[in-house]
Amino acid sequence: MxxxxxxxxxxxxxxxxxxxxxxxxxxxxxxxxxxxxxxxxxxxxxxxxxxxxxxxxxxxxxxxxxxxxxxxxxxxxxxxxxxxxxxxxxxxxxxxxxxxxxxxxxxxxxxxxxxxxxxxxxxxxxxxxxxxxxxxxxxxxxxxxxxxxxxxxxxxxxxxxxxxxxxxxxxxxxxxxxxxxxxxxxxxxxxxxxxxxxxxxxxxxxxxxxxxxxxxxxxxxxxxxxxxxxxxxxxxxxxxGSGDYYLLNESLDIIKKSITNLRKSIILRDFIKQIDKVGGVWKAKEKFVQGYVDKEREKRLKAFSNTLNKVRRIGINPVSLPEQCGLVKLSNLKxxxxxxxxxxxxxxxxxxxxxxxxxxxx
Known part of the structure; x- marks a missing residue:
């Protein structure tokens, strides 16, 4: 259209x-x-x-x-x-x-x-x-x-x-x-x-x-x-990207139940906690690559993207719902x-x- x-x-x-x-x-x-x-x-x-x-x-x-x-x-x-x-x-x-x-x-x-x-x-x-x-x-x-x-x-x-x-x-x-x-x-x-x-x-x-x-x-x-x-x-x-929006604690629970590998589960939970803490994906990405240049920066960006996609594949959007919205879940528009x-x-x-x-x- x-x-x-x-x-x-x-x-x-x-x-x-x-x-x-x-x-x-x-x-x-x-x-x-x-x-x-x-x-x-x-x-x-x-x-x-x-x-x-x-x-x-x-x-x-x-x-x-x-x-x-x-x-x-x-x-x-x-x-x-x-x-x-x-x-x-x-x-x-x-x-x-x-x-x-x-x-x-x-x-x-x-x-x-x-x-x-x-x-x-x-x-x-x-x-x-x-x-x-x-x-x-x-x-x-x-x-x-x-x-x-x-x-x-x-x-x-x-x-x-x-x-x-x-x-x-x-x-x-x-x-x-x-x-x-x-x-x-x-x-x-x-x-x-x-x-x-x-x-x-x-x-x-x-x-x-x-x-x-x-x-x-x-x-x-x-x-x-x-x-x-x-x-x-x-x-x-x-x-x-894909994945529905949840309150942070809801997202953490879903990851914990979905990922049996303890190390992977911790990485993904820490990832979305960091995004929530700094106020968004793009802010977290900037912080993740801060101080890195050239090839090392590219490696960090790729690692960030891979983790981001892992969260999305579980069905979670890495951006958490603010509690003041009064919602537990909001559907992705995809x-x-x-x-x-x-x-x-x-x-x-x-x-x-x-x-x-x-x-x-x-």
């Missing part, structure tokens, strides 16, 4: 000049503002005049020193096919409807079929149905998980580490964003102080989103269930993620042959 996608199509000089005039006039007509040079992107002129139609941002790019011209569109597919639907993702059986709507609109500018465009960025996502009261607990636990160093070391990641509504792990090529849909929108409305809109539709929704940036290849290559599965499942396993993806795969099987012959859609 897709939230947003940024597509591009290379233009000739004639095509660029034609589109600049047409889109500039359209921007003035719809917003009263002409195309203007993007302050953060000096090679591009931009308009947001069509955002209510789902075309969130349209850029005309001209890089003079390489003689490159292109149109780029950041599009929200669900909004293209359903007016005012800013909240939901596009589903497999709606991809062809989106493609047709996109093509119909872009044909007015003599632009080609969506499938011939290239992808610069695509945001894969999945919405899980979780009791609203439990979502803040999941967010608290996620922040104590195995956050990779490439994201943890980034200043943008650190900027949002104290947020109670999301886990935002930023890097240049990929960003993982897990967030409370309802509270995020509620806080945004408070901050913007605009007219309130009904956001009840996203209550009890936890979104897991993987933003793939610097993509290369045509749209058809990214509308693929295997790419979607890999993005969602691999990154969830990387950060959160099963719900896999079940939802299986539903999407079954949905694909039921699509008619003419649609699946076009591309393996999400």
């Amino acid at each position: 897709i939230d947003t996608m940024t597509t591009s199509y290379q233009l000739t000089k004639v095509g660029y000049d034609f589109l600049f005039t047409r889109i500039n006039n359209l921007s003035i007509e719809l917003s009263g503002q002409k195309l203007y040079r993007d302050r953060c992107d000096k090679n591009a002129y931009v308009t947001y005049a069509l955002k209510e139609l789902g075309y969130q941002e349209i850029k005309l790019r001209h890089v003079k020193f390489v003689n490159y011209r292109a149109i780029e569109i950041r599009v929200r597919p669900k909004l293209v096919i359903e007016k005012d639907n800013y909240y939901e993702l596009i589903y497999p059986n709606e991809i062809e409807q989106f493609r047709k709507a996109f093509n119909d609109y872009m044909s007015e500018f003599y632009l080609p079929d969506l499938l011939k465009w290239n992808v610069k960025r695509i945001d894969y996502a999945i919405d899980l149905n979780i009791s609203q009261d439990l979502i803040p607990i999941y967010m608290l636990l996620f922040k104590k998980s195995n956050i990779p160093y490439f994201a943890l070391s980034n200043s943008i990641t650190q900027k949002y580490m104290d947020s109670s509504t999301n886990l935002y792990l930023y890097s240049n090529n990929i960003t993982i964003n897990y967030y409370d849909r309802y509270r995020t929108l509620f806080n945004k409305q408070l901050e913007n102080k605009k007219d309130w809109i009904d956001i009840e539709v996203v209550r009890n929704k936890l979104r897991l989103e993987v933003q793939n940036k610097n993509c290369k290849g045509q749209v058809i290559e990214y509308l693929n269930i295997d790419n979607y599965k890999k993005a969602i499942q691999t990154n969830y396993d990387l950060v959160i 099963l719900q993620i896999n079940e939802r993806i299986s539903e999407l795969e079954r949905e694909l099987v039921n699509l008619n042959d003419s649609m699946t012959s076009i591309c393996e859609v999400l």
Whole structure:
């Protein structure tokens, strides 16, 4: 399922000049503002005049020193096919409807079929149905998980580490964003102080989103269930991993009963006690490799990872539930993620042959 996608199509000089005039006039007509040079992107002129139609941002790019011209569109597919639907993702059986709507609109500018465009960025996502009261607990636990160093070391990641509504792990090529849909929108409305809109539709929704940036290849290559599965499942396993959440003492009891080898049992129990003591997996990992460099550091990281996976294989997530949560156990979301993806795969099987012959859609 897709939230947003940024597509591009290379233009000739004639095509660029034609589109600049047409889109500039359209921007003035719809917003009263002409195309203007993007302050953060000096090679591009931009308009947001069509955002209510789902075309969130349209850029005309001209890089003079390489003689490159292109149109780029950041599009929200669900909004293209359903007016005012800013909240939901596009589903497999709606991809062809989106493609047709996109093509119909872009044909007015003599632009080609969506499938011939290239992808610069695509945001894969999945919405899980979780009791609203439990979502803040999941967010608290996620922040104590195995956050990779490439994201943890980034200043943008650190900027949002104290947020109670999301886990935002930023890097240049990929960003993982897990967030409370309802509270995020509620806080945004408070901050913007605009007219309130009904956001009840996203209550009890936890979104897991993987933003793939610097993509290369045509749209058809990214509308693929295997790419979607890999993005969602691999990154969830990387950060959160398997195993249900328990109170620390419960986890210790489970390990003691499950592992008959006394030495292994002590190692695993000490491992999760240390994680609980320092406040999370990534903090414990930092402490475990502190003072080590190069090959010795790599050995320590590998040893830490091996122990982490041993705990998970028992069915325990190494992050313990805080006692103030009032819970003894909280289920891992991995099963719900896999079940939802299986539903999407079954949905694909039921699509008619003419649609699946076009591309393996999400």
